[in-house]
Amino acid sequence: MSPSNYFAETKYCPRCNEYVRYLMSLQTSYCVRCGSKVHLFSRKDQDLFLRSLDGSRGTGRQHRKKGA
Numbered sequence: 001m002s003p004s005n006y007f008a009e010t011k012y013c014p015r016c017n018e019y020v021r022y023l024m025s026l027q028t029s030y031c032v033r034c035g036s037k038v039h040l041f042s043r044k045d046q047d048l049f050l051r052s053l054d055g056s057r058g059t060g061r062q063h064r065k066k067g068a
């Protein structure tokens with residue numbers, strides 16, 4: 001088992017609040033510890049990911065001005 005393989009076998013469980021091993025079903029994956037649905041990314045990581053795709057906006061949370 002290589003270390004680089006480890007993360008590929010884990011997903012984020014919001015209940016455990018960390019990346020955990022999971023059981024895969026057809027549409028959803030479940031935490032092996034608590035049985036909650038797990039996500040590919042944590043909210044924070046997902047936010048970073050989406051932001052990196054967006055690119056044009058800077059860091060920090062800014063409200064868009066209406067009609068701008």
Ligand SMILES: [Zn+2]
Nearest residue numbers: 013016031034
């Ligand atoms: Zn869990």
